[in-house]
Amino acid sequence: MKQIRIGMLGCGIVGSAVLRMLARNRSDIERRVGAQVEVVRVAVRNPSKERDVPEGIEALYTTDAHAVVRDPLVQIVVEVMGGIEPARSLLVEAMEGGKHVVTANKELLASLGRELFDAAERAGVDLYFEAAVGGGIPLIHPLKESLAGERIRKVMGIVNGTTNFILTRMSEEGISFSAALAEAERLGYTELDPSADIEGFDPAAKAAILASIAFNTRVVAGDVYREGIAAITQQDIAFAARLGYAVKLLAIAESQDGEVAVRVHPAMIPRTHPLASVRDNLNAVFVQGENVGELMFLGRGAGGPPTGTSVVGDVLDIARNILSGGRGVGCTCYTEKTVRPMETMFAQYYILLKVADLPGVLASVAGVFGHNNVSIGSVWQEGVGEEAQLVLITHRAMERDLRATLHDLRELEAVTKVASVMRVEGGEA
Amino acid sequence: MKQIRIGMLGCGIVGSAVLRMLARNRSDIERRVGAQVEVVRVAVRNPSKERDVPEGIEALYTTDAHAVVRDPLVQIVVEVMGGIEPARSLLVEAMEGGKHVVTANKELLASLGRELFDAAERAGVDLYFEAAVGGGIPLIHPLKESLAGERIRKVMGIVNGTTNFILTRMSEEGISFSAALAEAERLGYTELDPSADIEGFDPAAKAAILASIAFNTRVVAGDVYREGIAAITQQDIAFAARLGYAVKLLAIAESQDGEVAVRVHPAMIPRTHPLASVRDNLNAVFVQGENVGELMFLGRGAGGPPTGTSVVGDVLDIARNILSGGRGVGCTCYTEKTVRPMETMFAQYYILLKVADLPGVLASVAGVFGHNNVSIGSVWQEGVGEEAQLVLITHRAMERDLRATLHDLRELEAVTKVASVMRVEGGEA
Numbered sequence: 014m015k016q017i018r019i020g021m022l023g024c025g026i027v028g029s030a031v032l033r034m035l036a037r038n039r040s041d042i043e044r045r046v047g048a049q050v051e052v053v054r055v056a057v058r059n060p061s062k063e064r065d066v067p068e069g070i071e072a073l074y075t076t077d078a079h080a081v082v083r084d085p086l087v088q089i090v091v092e093v094m095g096g097i098e099p100a101r102s103l104l105v106e107a108m109e110g111g112k113h114v115v116t117a118n119k120e121l122l123a124s125l126g127r128e129l130f131d132a133a134e135r136a137g138v139d140l141y142f143e144a145a146v147g148g149g150i151p152l153i154h155p156l157k158e159s160l161a162g163e164r165i166r167k168v169m170g171i172v173n174g175t176t177n178f179i180l181t182r183m184s185e186e187g188i189s190f191s192a193a194l195a196e197a198e199r200l201g202y203t204e205l206d207p208s209a210d211i212e213g214f215d216p217a218a219k220a221a222i223l224a225s226i227a228f229n230t231r232v233v234a235g236d237v238y239r240e241g242i243a244a245i246t247q248q249d250i251a252f253a254a255r256l257g258y259a260v261k262l263l264a265i266a267e268s269q270d271g272e273v274a275v276r277v278h279p280a281m282i283p284r285t286h287p288l289a290s291v292r293d294n295l296n297a298v299f300v301q302g303e304n305v306g307e308l309m310f311l312g313r314g315a316g317g318p319p320t321g322t323s324v325v326g327d328v329l330d331i332a333r334n335i336l337s338g339g340r341g342v343g344c345t346c347y348t349e350k351t352v353r354p355m356e357t358m359f360a361q362y363y364i365l366l367k368v369a370d371l372p373g374v375l376a377s378v379a380g381v382f383g384h385n386n387v388s389i390g391s392v393w394q395e396g397v398g399e400e401a402q403l404v405l406i407t408h409r410a411m412e413r414d415l416r417a418t419l420h421d422l423r424e425l426e427a428v429t430k431v432a433s434v435m436r437v438e439g440g441e442a
Numbered sequence: 443m444k445q446i447r448i449g450m451l452g453c454g455i456v457g458s459a460v461l462r463m464l465a466r467n468r469s470d471i472e473r474r475v476g477a478q479v480e481v482v483r484v485a486v487r488n489p490s491k492e493r494d495v496p497e498g499i500e501a502l503y504t505t506d507a508h509a510v511v512r513d514p515l516v517q518i519v520v521e522v523m524g525g526i527e528p529a530r531s532l533l534v535e536a537m538e539g540g541k542h543v544v545t546a547n548k549e550l551l552a553s554l555g556r557e558l559f560d561a562a563e564r565a566g567v568d569l570y571f572e573a574a575v576g577g578g579i580p581l582i583h584p585l586k587e588s589l590a591g592e593r594i595r596k597v598m599g600i601v602n603g604t605t606n607f608i609l610t611r612m613s614e615e616g617i618s619f620s621a622a623l624a625e626a627e628r629l630g631y632t633e634l635d636p637s638a639d640i641e642g643f644d645p646a647a648k649a650a651i652l653a654s655i656a657f658n659t660r661v662v663a664g665d666v667y668r669e670g671i672a673a674i675t676q677q678d679i680a681f682a683a684r685l686g687y688a689v690k691l692l693a694i695a696e697s698q699d700g701e702v703a704v705r706v707h708p709a710m711i712p713r714t715h716p717l718a719s720v721r722d723n724l725n726a727v728f729v730q731g732e733n734v735g736e737l738m739f740l741g742r743g744a745g746g747p748p749t750g751t752s753v754v755g756d757v758l759d760i761a762r763n764i765l766s767g768g769r770g771v772g773c774t775c776y777t778e779k780t781v782r783p784m785e786t787m788f789a790q791y792y793i794l795l796k797v798a799d800l801p802g803v804l805a806s807v808a809g810v811f812g813h814n815n816v817s818i819g820s821v822w823q824e825g826v827g828e829e830a831q832l833v834l835i836t837h838r839a840m841e842r843d844l845r846a847t848l849h850d851l852r853e854l855e856a857v858t859k860v861a862s863v864m865r866v867e868g869g870e871a
Contacts, residue, residue: 041593150737151587160755287719289719290716312735312737322731328591330590340766
């Protein structure tokens, strides 16, 4: 029987899950692919570290990652070490040596994707990365292949499990952001420094990758407008619930007038929207296409075994390509579209104002909105006296106009505080 | 520029949507595939029928379907005519002539899939059918490719939009089954004869296809246990809601002790389950895997443009295979597993009994369950006197034992009627 030989870079929770799957499902994999898939080398920093790997793997450890990418036996390099360097140099070297690559490295792809794809193109090899967005969720292949004949209008996803867990707890248990964060930390859902999640850096990298694929143009992480969830209060979530909305941290990429708009921010979405019921640390990506209408892909966005499933799927896809002499889909960024500045994007907004309980307050507030071309969809007043507040939901408005509105509201005597501003998604088109 | 030439069999709502997509997205498709994709012949029964197709297509019409599958120019045959014959003979002839095939024909695949795949294997051609289950939802490729290294435990889906629409209306509007069916008919969601949907024949064919792929063994439509939704009452839905459940018509395939269990029936699922919030005529398929955990794929299960998207995706996938000299994944039914008889399947059950309001009723009812090895999870009594009823939810029990329990309950003097029985899914494992 033919053999396909794998070299691995890294052997953490994803890498060891990949090794366990390849061993445990060995006979099924042979029959599905028509070849034995053999791991022949594994680059690790510390060979004596305890790892949950199949028997015999220890003998394949090397601390010399270059030896893996130069090994003439290796046909597919699996990179699960993460970070920019040395991953970048190792993968470029591997591809220049004619090796196919599977990587789960969203950070690398979202900043230096073009360089990697150019190297793959020059060498005529496959570069797959299903695991880089949405962990175990099949997403990259469906977007590139199943929707190859479609025009995608919008991609909107919950692509960070930690923040979705926090928002779910705040919503279902009525606890504060900091209490929910502490619970996420206790359960081991957060990184040592939780800011990549909380401040939206992790979902911004994923948004850049999704936007690049959906709109056939290269978007990098730095292009993505980004707001985190630390400012979300229990009151925002309670108001959202009363209005029929859930609060989610969304990564959004959409096509507007031939440009691409990409952003990560918390948003209110209608409770009947499929994304609203994505709970705990699940991920989900919602896609709108001209013909296909609405699609949603849901699953586990992190963790060794789910992410490992996507890595193994890519490895086996490439193994089949090697055996049949075929080639997978390469870079699909064949256009150069402008990334739209946040100021010119359109959205609906929820605004909570603390106001003086005086006659004429609503008129002066409404005047400010009108003056700035922001149309109010609904408004009502809560409480009286010192506690008086106005809740407003706008129609679709331009971000620049909304910012001018907020500026003017803060100048109004009747408005004591602009307490909250949040975008509303999944509603009017 | 290279050309890939398509022959179409049928030009109804799906076929015409395929033709419109290929025309409208022509330049994107060229850049994504690296070739022009040209339709060269279209077999139709009635060429003079009004169709919403791009200019110039009429000139490609022929009433001779055999001429399409024999045309030496045609490289890919797209079958969107439906039904068993003449589709079966035409596709076999096409493949014997070296042509690749894309079909949306669930009925044909669910009854004669083996014959078609044998023909594809002998001829060394691709046979793709993404559109046959779940319309526009990428499902078949993810299951066969992205999850190629995974062990799937269970596939559970809402794969019929009409019945999901009816159940959604019954649940959200509190209307009866017949009122909801009438509304579905008014909106054009039903076939002329709605029984294929209502009685579960349509989802049973899809369950057979999903089971075949998920468990690598051939399952045909006739193997699938089937119950429809006509017996679901407003009371069942109201009780389900009070207990925290939604009622859905589910197609379920699971692996049990090395055998495959496949069935279609209405079931109660917890409101927090991702399938519970799949509303109106949307479809969704939930997958449980050993490593990947939970996945769900949601979208439009019917209609020309969504289904056409899947057909076009398959066409372009095959076009790339032709250009690169590769080959897609063929038949994956490499094992022969027994289809488990319904009597030996396990599930939880909801049971509604009309009972005499007498002392000792609960004891005698509980005695019947215990005697038949069915363990009761929860129970409570509703109403008094003539209106008295018992609602029970069992733990997981064998279907055979449950049937014996129901038989014995009907013999009990204290039980005036077994008013409802429904399986409970998505709960205890």
